[in-house]
Amino acid sequence: MGNGDEVAGEPQKTEVTGFTPAQALAIFKPCVLDSKLIREWVHGMLHPEPVPICPECGQVVESHQSRVTFSAGRRICCYHCRRFFNSRTKTILHGSPITDEQLFMIAALSEFSRLAGADDKLSRRYIAEITGLSIDSVKKWQDALRLLETPLV
Ligand SMILES: [Zn+2]
Numbered sequence: 001m002g003n004g005d006e007v008a009g010e011p012q013k014t015e016v017t018g019f020t021p022a023q024a025l026a027i028f029k030p031c032v033l034d035s036k037l038i039r040e041w042v043h044g045m046l047h048p049e050p051v052p053i054c055p056e057c058g059q060v061v062e063s064h065q066s067r068v069t070f071s072a073g074r075r076i077c078c079y080h081c082r083r084f085f086n087s088r089t090k091t092i093l094h095g096s097p098i099t100d101e102q103l104f105m106i107a108a109l110s111e112f113s114r115l116a117g118a119d120d121k122l123s124r125r126y127i128a129e130i131t132g133l134s135i136d137s138v139k140k141w142q143d144a145l146r147l148l149e150t151p152l153v
Contacts (some may be wrong), residue, residue, distance in 0.1 A: 030131055042100040043071060046091045054078035055090040092144055102129035102131045106141045 052061040052070045059080035061067055066076040075086040088094055093103065106127055113123035124142070128135045 028130060030099060030105050033101045035101060037071065038100050038104050040105060042093075043073070043087050046087055046093070050085075052076070054081060055085050056083045057081040064067065078115065092148070096132070098137075098141070102133060103141060103145075105131050106133075106138055107145050110142050126148065 001074060028153055052067055053059070054061065057080050059078055060123075061070065061078070062077070062078065068077050070087060073087055076085050077084050088096070093100075109123070109127045110128065113120075124138050128138045131138065133141075
């Protein structure tokens with residue numbers, strides 16, 4: 001039976017350590033994401049073209065330094081029309097203070113909720129709690145993201 005390590009009368013510690021689903025969910029916030037990976041992914045989705053194109057005049061950005069700056073999410077100037085733009089200009093993220101991680105979480109959790117058949121209002125409340133945004137803001141972004149599901153004709 002025993003392997004000899006057990007001492008009669010001494011309490012045995014049999015519980016393994018771990019964590020509960022509720023504990024894991026409690027730290028599940030946008031900051032747990034790999035921010036570099038998310039930034040690059042979001043950037044790639046906003047700009048599937050291989051080189052940056054000025055959203056105002058359509059001119060291809062030739063400067064290597066400008067391309068690097070643009071990819072890093074910073075503002076660049078178009079040498080053709082002299083207008084400034086960044087990777088969010090004229091995209092769904094235009095002018096918004098939302099972070100890439102927050103929007104990514106709204107998108108992924110909304111799809112997860114939809115697939116799981118979760119109640120829209122209830123899941124929106126949890127997504128707001130997780131992302132640190134208001135329920136109204138989450139709803140606004142969900143609506144904006146769903147519009148992208150409809151192909152433009
Ligand atoms: Zn331009």
